[in-house]
Every structure is written in structure tokens, then in C-alpha cells.
């Protein structure tokens with residue numbers, strides 16, 4: 025028979041013993057009596073490398089410690105315990121994500137046949153999240169998608185939902201789990217063969233759910249130190265190989281799965297309900313009587329495993345399914361000896377006694393389970409024999425654990441213990457009454473499941489457009505321009521208008537939608553497709569230019585490759601003695617206008633650049649819309665074809681238009697197409713690229729007879745966020761009044777933080793993220809983050825900054841707390857793993873890149889002089905009005921929570937600086953803000969921006 029412990033952690037996981045290395049695992053497995061051990065943490069690159077170096081394949085589907093290492097260590101083991109374990113690559117992954125509108129935190133145990141398979145999985149995971157910062161990585165990947173990925177990498181994978189009942193981090197957990205496996209794993213549920221019951225539940229509790237009948241119930245230690253190995257384990261009657269294990273888990277008894285070694289579930293940290301801070305421990309009935317609220321402080325009671333099982337159970341307590349496997353409840357040997365000796369389990373005396381017992385009798389599990397009582401008495405005295413006899417018979421006194429506090433197993437009553445302390449003998453002791461739980465779960469009727477929270481009723485306005493949006497959607501009297509504030513539903517209006525035009529008899533293929541970025545065009549295209557409008561044309565200005573030019577030339581124009589363009593630019597820059605970057609920017613700006621005329625200082629470079637491109641028959645990207653507009657003006661036949669091509673042209677983000685783009689639109693509309701432009705001049709942030717905000721106001725001049733509409737409602741942000749952002753804009757000198765109105769309630773105050781330095785800012789931010797997510801691991805949960813949970817997932821949070829260089833310390837601080845993080849995707853969508861798009865992570869991106877997006881929670885960092893408005897050294901300061909609009913865009917991305925921060929010290933452009941607050945800070949009304957300040961910290965000099 026084999027003892028298998030499949031779930032442990034290495035020293036690369038948080039809060040683990042330093043000696044959790046392959047050698048110590050090998051040694052302690054033998055002291056405990058474990059034959060087959062999961063390596064734990066194969067996802068961690070350093071641990072994987074150590075395993076690859078120190079383990080060798082057995083040849084039949086498992087691993088063993090390298091013989092030379094084993095030989096060197098063998099001497100340190102008592103001969104009675106020498107039975108080297110085998111290893112299988114294992115890992116645990118924490119998935120934290122939103123599903124069906126709720127934050128889910130689910131842990132999964134994964135076993136792979138070989139380290140090479142593990143490496144292939146790691147490669148994929150590495151792209152989806154941070155697997156380097158912790159042996160048990162946290163990913164924003166749905167547990168179902170994780171299973172899909174594992175199956176893709178290795179169809180034989182063993183995937184086991186871990187400790188399925190723990191409240192905070194499991195598939196059935198009361199705090200963030202599901203009510204059924206199918207809810208979590210959907211179509212892939214059939215690939216799950218086994219469930220790990222965890223320390224706080226034992227098989228009889230699980231037998232109460234008929235839904236679990238088909239699964240093998242496994243138990244593992246989840247050990248963080250060698251001493252805890254095999255505190256729970258599996259008993260197998262099969263060879264110690266991956267495939268035999270997989271077979272046993274899938275077939276149960278028929279495959280050689282004999283049963284499990286269990287903790288008394290009462291000892292687990294979450295067996296009963298309670299509130300540790302208030303010292304309150306409750307049984308399921310009491311929790312219900314208190315309505316789930318702590319009677320001392322009014323906070324939520326942490327509902328433990330017993331209650332949660334009772335909630336989902338469809339069978340009475342005590343039911344035993346016919347196919348149920350055997351199980352034994354034990355306590356660790358050091359705890360038993362500690363009670364016999366009346367000393368703590370970690371004391372020297374207990375350690376020495378346990379050593380002695382192992383030397384004489386063999387591994388700990390053998391002592392606890394199999395050694396005859398007489399032999400135990402001979403080796404350890406009659407009290408020990410009595411203690412182990414009681415343990416085997418389940419005659420123990422239990423005090424249940426609750427809300428993160430371990431329970432207690434006692435083998436002797438207090439009176440017995442007192443007597444023992446005096447006489448060290450047990451001969452005349454009356455037996456303790458049979459195994460009793462501290463509290464029992466009341467049998468609950470089968471149908472007493474809590475009904476699922478009713479989904480929020482859709483409001484009438486949710487289902488469509490409001491009256492103002494509708495008016496703009498329906499208008500067909502000519503050109504129109506819609507001025508709409510942030511969160512006013514511009515995208516919604518755009519697609520609705522397209523759908524309305526087609527529904528009213530329009531031809532979808534004569535509909536053109538124009539956006540500024542490829543990403544926006546792709547998203548819009550997808551939305552239109554869901555409305556059945558695949559035939560509508562969705563283009564960027566560049567894409568449109570390319571099509572028109574292709575038609576004009578009768579072939580696709582050749583576009584200069586990036587590298588060649590750089591060479592040409594640096595040649596051209598030599599003609600004027602300017603840096604190539606500056607020449608690039610100046611040339612690009614010139615090409616945003618039709619009537620470009622370079623300044624004399626730039627003219628030689630411009631000429632050299634244009635001649636070089638022309639000599640090779642190439643165009644650059646800026647040429648596409650520009651040359652297209654020129655071609656339409658010059659080539660009558662072309663103009664004829666294109667000016668009649670569309671009935672309607674819809675343009676998003678019109679405040680970002682430049683003169684070339686407007687010219688192009690005018691030529692396309694010359695045949696009678698109606699142009700509908702939507703935008704928000706307060707969000708014009710691309711002036712530095714040549715966009716001209718004034719074109720918005722000039723729409724009526726460019727498109728005669730245009731009617732203008734105003735959308736003032738803000739559907740996105742809470743009232744205080746809207747008020748703060750509006751005040752920011754209202755402070756701009758000489759600005760016409762424009763006040764969006766929040767549809768949502770006021771919501772919480774905007775939180776502001778003044779940090780000593782970027783590191784302090786990053787740490788503060790990471791702590792807020794931990795709270796918003798309700799804790800990412802059990803330490804954080806037990807430190808109170810769980811109770812402060814606000815129901816957000818990592819994907820709900822964005823951190824926005826002015827310069828990319830600000831991201832680094834924040835990404836590091838987030839990695840330290842284990843938050844799944846993604847620094848602005850640089851890869852093009854097509855290059856990403858499809859799961860990448862689904863992974864839920866805290867997004868770090870520039871304020872510019874956040875344009876058009878929205879997030880429940882937004883942090884805007886670095887509100888300082890020099891950064892906002894941006895003032896690069898030796899160059900002109902950025903336009904302060906445009907910088908104000910940029911902050912406005914950033915703040916208005918937030919739906920529910922907005923955090924603003926700045927640093928009092930920063931290394932910027934190689935200079936140590938003590939920047940004051942951004943001047944915009946003063947424009948935010950104090951009554952909307954709540955301020956925090958960091959304690960003085962040592963400057964983190966290593967944090968250097970540039």
C-alpha cells in the first residue's frame with residue numbers, strides 16, 4: 025500500500041519554511057512514511073530548475089531524488105524509516121476572477137506527468153500572469169479556462185479543485201465560490217475526477233452531497249513546512265507512477281484508490297462559523313439566528329465549512345454512500361506526544377521523544393496507524409499507547425476551529441491531564457466518551473439552499489437609449505454633430521444609429537464607420553457584427569486612405585518598413601543637425617495638413633526624407649489619408665467612384681480629427697452622404713499629434729447645414745467622480761460652461777494620497793488593491809482584507825500614469841502582494857494568447873491609452889509638477905490645457921472608485937526632485953476628497969525615472 029501526499033509547497037511560496045527543498049522533502053517524507061509526493065510549485069521557474077537538477081526519472085512514470093544526493097543524505101535517516109519516496113510534478117494555482125458578476129477565488133491542484141509537460145504549461149502561464157513572484161501564483165484566469173489550458177498542454181493532466189470548502193479560496197467556498205462544480209467548470213467539468221476535501225472537511229461531510237458521488241475524494245497536507253507533510257494523505261494500492269495515480273483517481277476503488285488519512289475536520293481553521301476579532305465561535309444554527317452578522321460588532325460572520333456543507337447538502341448527516349472509500353482520522357504524532365508529556369509540540373522534549381519513537385518503530389504514520397499497542401507501550405509507555413488507541417478509535421475531545429483559527433484535538437480531559445501530570449500513568453482512567461463534535465450541524469431540509477441573489481432588474485433606460493440619445497440616433501435631416509461628455513454613451517449611440525439606419529431600409533454596405541485606432545475599429549466591427557451589420561464598413565482613417573489609394577493607383581501602394589524609415593530619417597536629420605526623433609515628429613505633424621510648408625529650419629530634412637521615399641516608390645503611414653484626399657481632389661473618376669459610395673458616414677472621437685481627415689471626409693461626402701460625427705472637445709488629447717480641436721466647433725462650416733446635439737448625462741461614473749472631474753474642467757480659464765450630469769448616486773469620496781516617494785505610492789496602491797479584492801491569500805484575508813472586501817476583481821482595476829516609466833515600482837509592489845497585473849499590452853491583439861484576453865488583471869496603462877475605456881476602479885498616479893502638466897527638460901512644456909483634458913479623461917474612466925496620488929520626492933530625468941502638487945490638484949473641490957498622507961519614509965534612491 026502507498027501513502028501519497030500530492031499537494032505541498034516549496035520554499036518559493038509565501039510563508040513556507042526555508043528548508044522546503046528537494047532534500048528535506050525526501051528526508052521528511054520518509055520520517056512520515058510518504059511514498060509518493062507532489063513536488064509542489066512547479067510553476068515557479070527557480071523551483072522547476074531545482075527539481076530538474078535534483079530529480080531524475082524513474083523510467084516508469086515518476087521521479088526520484090538523484091542517487092548521489094540520496095546517498096549523501098541516507099545516513100541521516102534512522103534505518104527504520106528508509107523507504108525513499110517518489111515525486112510527481114505538482115503545482116497549485118490561485119484563480120481570482122469575476123464570473124456571473126461575482127468575484128471568485130478558486131485554487132486548483134495540477135499534476136503533470138513530466139517536468140517537460142510542466143515547463144510547457146509554465147510557458148503559457150508566463151504570458152498570462154506573473155508566475156515568478158510566488159510558488160503559488162495568482163492569475164486572473166477563470167478556473168475553467170485554466171483547466172482548458174492545462175488540457176491543451178497535456179491531455180493527461182490531473183486537475184483537482186483544491187480544499188474545496190475553505191471559505192475564501194475554493195470552488196465551494198462560502199465567500200467566493202460556486203454552488204456546483206458545473207457552474208465553475210462548465211463544459212469541462214467531466215475532466216475533473218477528484219476533489220480535495222481540505223483540512224476543514226472529512227469524507228462524511230462530503231457524502232452529504234449526492235453531486236459529489238462520482239468523484240474520488242482526496243486529501244493532502246498542503247504543507248508549508250516539512251513537519252506538516254502527510255497530515256492528510258491518500259492510501260493507494262497501485263504502482264507509484266503518474267498514470268497509475270491518474271487511473272486510481274479516475275476509477276476509485278477499482279483503480280486502487282483505498283481511501284484517505286484525515287485531520288479531524290474540527291481542527292481545521294474554518295470548520296465552524298465565527299468572528300475571530302470578537303472571539304465569537306458559532307455553529308450553523310446560531311449563525312442563522314444572528315442573520316449572518318456578528319452580534320458583537322455587526323460585521324459579517326465568516327461562515328465555515330460545516331455550515332456551507334449543510335447549505336449545499338441534499339442528504340442528512342450520517343449518510344454513507346455505498347461506494348464510499350475508507351478513511352482514518354488522525355492527529356500528528358508530535359501533537360499526541362505533546363499531550364502525553366504536557367508540553368508544547370515544538371519543544372525539544374517532544375522532538376526528542378518523537379525521534380526516539382521513529383527510530384524504534386518506524387515512520388510516524390506507521391506508528392499512528394499500525395504499530396500494535398503493546399509495542400507502543402513498550403517503546404513509549406502506557407500513556408502513549410492509550411493516547412494512540414483513543415486516537416485510532418476516534419475517542420477525542422474536539423474544539424472546532426473558526427474564522428482562521430485552528431481548532432484543538434484533545435485526547436485527555438482536563439481532569440485526566442491533571443492526574444497525568446502527577447502520576448504519568450493511565451491505568452485507572454475511565455474512557456472518554458465517544459467521538460463528539462463540539463457542535464453539530466443541524467439537519468436542514470433538502471430545499472433550504474439560499475436562493476441565488478436576484479439579478480438586478482434591468483432598468484428601462486438600460487435596454488436602450490435615453491430620449492436625447494434617441495433624438496440623435498433618429499435624426500435624418502442632414503449632417504449632425506453630437507457633443508457628448510464622458511460616459512454619455514457615444515459608442516452606444518454610434519452602433520444604435522448604424523442599426524437604426526439599416527432597420528429604416530438603409531443598405532448596410534453603404535454605411536461607413538470611421539475611428540482613429542485599429543483597436544477601436546476592431547471593437548466597433550465586432551459590436552456591429554453582433555447586431556447583424558457585418559456588411560457595414562468599419563475603417564480607421566489610415567485603412568480608408570489605403571483603400572482609396574489602391575483604387576487610384578490600380579495597385580496597393582508600397583509602405584516603408586519601420587527599419588528603412590528610421591534609416592531615411594536619420595539621414596534626413598543630418599541635413600538639419602536635429603535629433604531624428606524631432607525630425608520624425610515635425611514631418612509627421614506637417615503631414616496632418618494638406619497645405620504643408622516646412623519651416624526653413626526643417627526644409628532640408630523634409631526634402632531629403634520625401635525624396636528618399638519617392639526614389640524608392642514608398643509612402644509612410646501619414647501619407648495614406650493625405651495622399652488619398654489629394655487623389656480624390658485630382659482624379660475625377662476616382663472622386664466619382666468614392667463620393668457616391670456611401671449614404672451615411674459615422675465618425676467617432678471627432679475632437680481628435682486633423683485637417684487631412686476632415687478633407688477626406690468632405691470628399692467622401694461630396695456625393696450626398698450624411699456625416700454624423702460624435703465627440704467630446706474636453707477629451708481632445710492628441711493636439712501634439714496634429715489633431716485640431718477647433719475642427720469640432722467648425723463642423724457646421726465644413727459640413728453645411730449640420731445640426732448639433734448635446735448629450736449631458738453621464739451613465740458611467742458615480743456622482744462625486746463626475747463632480748470632481750467637472751470642477752477640474754470648469755477651472756480652465758476662458759472656458760464655456762459645460763456640466764455633465766451624473767445618472768448614478770454620489771458614491772464614495774475620491775481618495776487622495778500624498779506619498780513620500782514612488783515606492784511609498786506603489787505600496788499604498790498595492791494595499792488598496794488588496795483591500796478592494798478582499799485579500800489575495802489567506803494571510804491577507806486573516807489580516808482583515810477579507811472583511812473589507814468590496815467585491816472587485818483584478819480586471820476591474822486600472823492604474824493610469826503620465827509616463828510609462830512610472831509603471832515599474834507599481835508593477836513590482838503589485839507583484840509582491842500577488843495581484844495579477846498587466847502592463848499595457850504592447851503586443852498586437854492577434855499575437856496574444858486567446859486566454860490572454862480573458863485573464864483578469866490589474867491594468868497599468870498610460871492616461872493616453874486609457875481613452876475610451878472604463879473601469880470600476882481607477883488609480884491616477886503622479887499628480888505632480890513636472891509630470892502633470894508634463895515638462896520634459898530642455899523642451900517646451902506640454903500644452904497645459906491639453907494636460908488638463910488628459911487628467912479629465914483619466915478621472916472619467918472610473919465608474920465607482922477613484923484614487924489620486926502624488927509623490928513628494930521623485931528621481932526624474934536624472935534629477936532628484938521635490939515636486940509640488942500638480943496645479944490641477946487645487947481645482948478639485950475639497951469636499952469631494954478624502955486625503956491620506958504617508959509617514960515620512962527614507963527616500964528610495966534606487967527608483968530612478970530616466
Ligand SMILES: Nc1ncnc2c1ncn2[C@@H]1O[C@H](COP(=O)(O)OP(=O)(O)OP(=O)(O)O)[C@@H](O)[C@H]1O
Nearest residue numbers: 485486489490510511512513514515516739740876
Ligand atoms: N442610455 C443608457 N442607459 C444606460 N447606460 C448607458 C446608456 N448609455 C450609455 N450607457 C453606459 O454608460 C457607459 C459609458 O458609455 P460609453 O462607453 O459609450 O461612453 P462614451 O460616451 O464613449 O464615454 P467616453 O467618451 O468617456 O469614453 C457604458 O457602460 C454604457 O453601457
